[in-house]
Amino acid sequence: MNILRVYTLGLVLLLCAPLASANEQDWARWLQGRLAELPASGAIQARLDADLADSRALAEPLYNPELNIGYENSAETTRTVGLSQTLDWSGKGRVGGRVGEVAADLARVRGEKAAAGLTADALRALIDFDAARARLAAAREQEQRLRRLTELVRRRERSGDLGRVDASLAYLSLARVQRALAEAESAATAATVVLRxxxxVTAPGRPLPDAERWRPLAGEPDAGARLPYSYDLRLAERQLSLAERASDLARKEKNTDPTLGLRAGREGGESLWGLDFSLPLPLFNTGAPEYQAALAGTERRRALLEKTRNDLLARLEGALTDYRQRRQRWRQWRHLADAPLADSGDLLERVWRQGELTTQDYLRALDERLQTRQAGVELRQAMQRAWVHWLYESAGLSGWLRGLADAPAPAGEPAVTEASVTEASVTKQGTTP
Structure with missing residues (x-):
């Protein structure tokens, strides 16, 4: 009989797998659409456009030509028109263009990090909303069971089948659950506010993917392999490159650039032309302090890059370890408690009605059952939040969402076997329509 039940459950899971994948696709696409429509996303894009425009300005030519018009009224009237141009002989413009390229790259990475932060905040809000609704559902179910119990207790008390002490315990338990229910309702309201x-939105447009989907879509994550993709490391690398280009520009700016002018006109009845040449003499302002400051800034950025690399590797390894530990604890809870919780409430009530369980033991069992359900919700919530934290630190949020949105079935999906079916009695979540 047990073997038949296992194979039946396995068949059900196989038949439900395409539907579950479709729901995950719908959820991921809904979330991507909502994020794209947010005003915050528009603000991030506008900031990126402004930064890119500033970077393009760095590549503009340094000097514009100057138009000179002269008029002199003396013994003979002199009228001249001239054009002068400062020449970038030292190559400041080329270096400025390279500074602009690095600045544009830096702006793009900042935009990616800001967008990832927006996505991470949205995912945390969805996770917390789902957990708050699950806690509220558990508290409401507990209240309903206790109300049903008190009605039965009241009838049995009137018939003399139950003592006054047992009746008082039932009434007190129903009164006590009101506090848990009030806290759950308040937490659900707060989670709704954060989600808005x-x-x-006041409620998710699609249910959250099953808790089993909060994991890598293919292969196992590796902290060292994800380090080069970290937003903070890429920002530190670009900032070092920008400091190096800035020091090159400061070195070029120590050199002065000449100005060449050409003018033509008439003096009295005669035509005239002239050539002007000027060159600033760096006698007082040599630009050396600025160049030394730029070199020091480059060394500072180089040292910060090494520190950032070490710190980020520690953070990545810590985030991955934390996720794996929390996932292990949640899976252990599910293996131990998920199946017993499914029918324990009705079983406890039936045993109590039959007189095989005292009212005090029944109330204690109901309380333990509620605490176990709440523990499962907290473990699942912590596991999901740890997964989002790892994805944000490793710059994998957008890739994970794209994988859910585009792939009907994640790569590396384990086959449904007798052992996996016995373990995988999945707790469904995200019941909000």
Whole structure:
């Protein structure tokens, strides 16, 4: 009989797998659409456009030509028109263009980090909203069971089948659960407020993917391999490159650039032309302090890059370890408690009705059952938040969402076997329509 039940459950999971994948696709695409429509996303794009425009300005030519018009009224009237141009002989413009390229790259990485932060905040809000609704559902179910119990207790008390002490315990338990219910309702309201702030919705448009989907879509994550993709490391690398280009520009700016002018006109009845040449003499302002400051800034950025690399590797390894530990604890809870919780409430009530369980033991069992459900919700929530934290630190959020949105079935999906079916009694979540 047990073997038949296992194979039946395995068949059900196989048949439900395409539907689950479709729901995950819908959720990921809905979230991507909502994020794209947020005013915050528009602000990030506008900031990126402004930064890119500033970077293009660095590549503009340094000097514009100057138009000179002269008029002199003396013994003979002199009228001249001239054009002068400062020449970038030292190559400041070329270096400025390279500074602009690095600045544009830096702006793009900043935009990616800002967008990833927006996505991470939205995911945390969805996770917290789902957990708050699950806690509220558990508290409401507990209240309903206790109300049903008190009605039965009241009838049995009137018939003399139950003592006054047992009846008092039932009434007190129902009164006590009101506090848990009030806290759950308040937490659900707060989670709704945060969700409105993050995604401008009062409820998710799609249910969250099953808790089993909060994991890598293919292969196992590796902290060292993801380090080069970290936003903070890429920013530190670009900032070092920008400091190096800035020091090159400061070195070029120590050199002065000449100005060449050409003028033509008439003096009295005669035509005239002239050539002007000027060159600033760097006698007082040599630009050496600025160049030394730029060199020191470059060395500072180089040292900060090494520190950032070490710090980020530690953070990545810590985030990955934390996720794996929390996932392990949640899976252990599910293996131990998920199946017993499914029918324990009705079983406890039936045993109590049959007189095989005292009212005090029944109330204690109901309380333990509620605490176990709440523990499962907290473990699942912590696991999901740890996964989002790892993805943000490793710059993998957008890739994970794209994988859910584009792939009907994640690569490396384990086959449904007798052992996996026995373990995988999945707790569904995200029941909000």
């Amino acid at each position: 702030e993050r995604l401008a």
